[in-house]
Amino acid sequence: MSNQSLNQAAWILKAKEQLQVKEAPFPKADAGQVVIKSRAIAINPVDWKIQAYDDLPGLKYPSILGCDLAGEVHEVGSGVTNVQKGDRVIGMAVQLVTGNSAQGAFQKYVLLPSNVVAKIPSSMSFTEAAVLPLNISTALHLLFRKETLGLPLPSTPGTAPPKTNKSVLVWGGSSSVGACAIQLAAAAGVKVVTVASAHNLENVKGLGASAAFDYKSPSVIDDIVSALAGTDFTGIADTIGGDAPKTWGPVYKKLGGRFGTVTPPQDMPEGIEGEMVYAELIAAAKEAHETIWGGWLEQAMEKGTAKALPPAKVVGKGLESLQDAMEVQKNGVSFQKIVVEV
Known part of the structure; x- marks a missing residue:
C-alpha cells in the first residue's frame, strides 16, 4: 500500500455541515516545510465558529480545519534545520492563512512551514503539548x-x-x-x-x-x-x-x-x-515570531518555564471524535483545552 492512500482527514465538505472523515492527499514537504504525523489535535473556538457561521473570507470547500497539533516529524523539506525525521514536535497549522487544506490540522499527516514547528521535551506528552501552538x-x-x-x-x-x-x-x-x-x-x-x-x-x-x-x-x-x-x-x-x-x-x-x-x-x-x-x-511580527518559535519556546518547554496550560481535556480518540470535540468546546470550558488523540 502506498503512502498516498494512507492519509485521512475530517473534512468540512460544505458550509455549516458536520465533519466527515474521508481519504485525503498525502502531503509532500517542499523547501522550508515539514510533514507531521499527528498524535494529538487541539480545538480552538475559531474551528467551531467557522463551521457554525461560515463567515471566514476566502474559505473554500471542501476544506480541512484545525490549527493545533502535536506529533512526529515524518518528512522534512530542503533547508529545514530546526527539526529532523522522528522528532517529537508541536506545530501550528496555517490553512486559515494559506487556503491549502494540506495545512489543516484535522488530518493524520499535516504539512507545515518549519518556522511554526518546535521540538517538545521527552517529559511532555503529545496530548499535553497540543494545547500550545496557536495560543503562543x-x-x-x-x-x-x-x-x-x-x-x-x-x-x-x-x-x-x-x-x-x-x-x-x-x-x-x-x-x-x-x-x-x-x-x-x-x-x-x-x-x-x-x-x-x-x-x-x-x-x-x-x-x-x-x-x-x-x-x-x-x-x-x-x-x-x-x-x-x-x-x-x-x-x-x-x-x-x-x-x-x-x-x-x-x-x-x-x-x-x-x-x-x-x-x-x-x-x-x-x-x-x-x-x-x-x-x-500570525507571521507578521517577524522579530517576535523568530524569537519565540525560533528557540525560546523549545528551550522554555525543556526547562519547564513554559507550561502546557491550560491542561488538556481529552474527549475522544481518532478523527471521528473531532466533531464531538468541537461541540464540547462550543459549550464552554474553564481553564481547559479540548484535545482529541489520534
Missing part, C-alpha cells in the same frame, strides 16, 4: 507587535527576566491565549495583572501573574488600578474580546495604554489605540 502565536502578537502593546521580548529561558517597570493587564487569564500571554509577559520581565473566574485565580497566579482578581467582583477595576500603581502601564491584552472592553474600559480611562484583542473590538474606549490579531498577521 496569538499571545506573542497581542504582547510584542508595535501595533498592539509593543512589549520587550522574553529573556533566554533559564536566565533572569530583564528588569523593567512595565506592566500589562491580561483580560481573561484562564483562557488558552491568556495562559500563554501571562507566561510570555512574565518571561519578559513585565508585571502581569489579570482577571479570571474566582475558582481560577490561583491557577493564573501560578503562571506568573503578580495579581489576579475575580472579573465579577464589584471592586475589580479599583483592585486592578491599585495593583498597577507605580508601574509603567503598557495596556490591555484582551484574550476574550466581544464586549469585554465595556468592562475593562475604565482601566484605560484611569491609566491610559494601548490594547490588543482576539476578536473584532466592540465598544472600545474613545482614543485608545491598538489592533486585533488576525490569522493573517
